[in-house]
Amino acid sequence: MGEALRTVMSWQNAGKDLVCMRRKIAVIGGGAAGMMAAIQAACAGAHVTVYEKNDRVGKKILSTGNGKCNFSNEVMNAGCYYGSGSACVEELYQRFGVGETKAFFRKLGMRVRDRNGYLYPASEQAATVLDVLRYETERLGIRIDTGCSVTDIRRKKEASEKGFLTVITKDRGEERYDAVILACGGKAAPRTGSDGSGFAIAKKLGHRIVPVVPALTALRCEENYFKQVAGVRCDARLTLYIDERAVCSVRGELQLTDYGISGIPVFQFSRVAAYALQKQNRTVVGIDFMPEDEDNRFDNGPAFWNERWKRQKSQSMEQFVTGIVNKKIGLLLLKLSGIKETDRAGGLSPSRRKKLEKLFRDLMVTVRETNSFEQAQVSAGGVDFGEVTDKLESVKVPGVFFAGEILDIDGICGGYNLQWAWSSGAVAGRAAAEDI
Numbered sequence: 001m002g003e004a005l006r007t008v009m010s011w012q013n014a015g016k017d018l019v020c021m022r023r024k025i026a027v028i029g030g031g032a033a034g035m036m037a038a039i040q041a042a043c044a045g046a047h048v049t050v051y052e053k054n055d056r057v058g059k060k061i062l063s064t065g066n067g068k069c070n071f072s073n074e075v076m077n078a079g080c081y082y083g084s085g086s087a088c089v090e091e092l093y094q095r096f097g098v099g100e101t102k103a104f105f106r107k108l109g110m111r112v113r114d115r116n117g118y119l120y121p122a123s124e125q126a127a128t129v130l131d132v133l134r135y136e137t138e139r140l141g142i143r144i145d146t147g148c149s150v151t152d153i154r155r156k157k158e159a160s161e162k163g164f165l166t167v168i169t170k171d172r173g174e175e176r177y178d179a180v181i182l183a184c185g186g187k188a189a190p191r192t193g194s195d196g197s198g199f200a201i202a203k204k205l206g207h208r209i210v211p212v213v214p215a216l217t218a219l220r221c222e223e224n225y226f227k228q229v230a231g232v233r234c235d236a237r238l239t240l241y242i243d244e245r246a247v248c249s250v251r252g253e254l255q256l257t258d259y260g261i262s263g264i265p266v267f268q269f270s271r272v273a274a275y276a277l278q279k280q281n282r283t284v285v286g287i288d289f290m291p292e293d294e295d296n297r298f299d300n301g302p303a304f305w306n307e308r309w310k311r312q313k314s315q316s317m318e319q320f321v322t323g324i325v326n327k328k329i330g331l332l333l334l335k336l337s338g339i340k341e342t343d344r345a346g347g348l349s350p351s352r353r354k355k356l357e358k359l360f361r362d363l364m365v366t367v368r369e370t371n372s373f374e375q376a377q378v379s380a381g382g383v384d385f386g387e388v389t390d391k392l393e394s395v396k397v398p399g400v401f402f403a404g405e406i407l408d409i410d411g412i413c414g415g416y417n418l419q420w421a422w423s424s425g426a427v428a429g430r431a432a433a434e435d436i
Ligand SMILES: Cc1cc2nc3c(=O)[nH]c(=O)nc-3n(C[C@H](O)[C@H](O)[C@H](O)COP(=O)(O)OP(=O)(O)OC[C@H]3O[C@@H](n4cnc5c(N)ncnc54)[C@H](O)[C@@H]3O)c2cc1C
Pocket: 028, 029, 030, 031, 032, 033, 034, 051, 052, 053, 054, 057, 058, 059, 060, 061, 063, 064, 065, 066, 069, 070, 071, 072, 148, 149, 150, 151, 183, 184, 185, 186, 188, 189, 192, 193, 194, 195, 196, 197, 198, 376, 377, 378, 403, 404, 405, 406, 414, 415, 416, 417, 418, 419, 421
């Protein structure tokens, strides 16, 4: 049998005729992972049906990367992922990683643009990614059942260990399959369809679900001064403290909102904060508004301050803080130090000066909660990796596979979550089609 015809066949003796049957696979969820899984399974010869609860597939893909879809990243390693699956990422990416993903999309006709390692479609339109996936599913004859919500997967009692899984839908009855790939996503951005129903299905199959929390999201803080600085974007180093212990530190563009802190550096550790808050640990972020780098090494230490106090001693404190960082921040820090804008710089006591200097380097804000799943880009938690094989097959119910965000793995910002969707979708899709 040729490679193109790697249809998995089971032969039945029907009288004197031999009947050839293609392996029948259901994919639950037509997101990034589900579409990749469907395409790979169909390429391996399977007859594939995708069940999608929305009226169209790939809704979330359209909103990724601010509409440009940062679909992967050239820098890829286990350190970019959290969750019980993070340790397996590198081995799995050897089977289908960044190189295979670029080749896959190029083969579908999409040119790729590399922006400092962050990969986008050259069209800079997320719709391109979805379009080429849709065209490929059409070419391969994949059946797509939109507006169809799956509620359950059952194994027929009389069935052998593998095969004969029944997919139960909300209002379109049920159908039997040889294998089922659960790619329902997590709980983030439920307006795009991922409302957590996949976790309920996995739980009914006997799987443990690692608690699910919002990730890649903003943090809401207790302090009441945020309205004063809302809208400010600035370079900062942020350190996350859990119960007084520094657990991670990230530098990047901080965005201040009327309720707290946002921006990429906040997103990167928001899932760590989310789990800490869930355990009711004290969660604090230290903000250094004058982070050190090669260019400003002498612009933030004692020499800088001593000289400034000396040279600008006749100025008002409003004038004194002007030019250090964004002025709104300077004025806020004055207020927090109990210094009036009209006070003379030369008249301040050394302790007042030190207090102000410290706030520029280490403003502590107390996190009350993360933003909700509606505003989160991904959810952390999900199906425990300890209960899936290296082919992403359930150890509880053979024939059931998992792909994408439904699994307990989440990446940092920068194309890592979509890469996980492509890689896990490809691995699960191929394995489901080849499994006999
Ligand atoms: C605003 C935003 C921007 C993002 N930007 C990026 C980015 O630039 N780069 C990046 O790497 N990641 C980004 N992400 C994250 C990334 O989009 C997701 O991690 C990824 O799409 C997850 O793919 P998935 O297929 O596992 O799940 P989803 O894309 O959520 O797809 C799951 C699908 O399953 C369907 N479904 C759910 N339950 C059922 C059911 N019971 N029956 C039938 N169908 C069901 C849903 O309707 C949905 O279509 C972004 C996310 C958001 C919200």
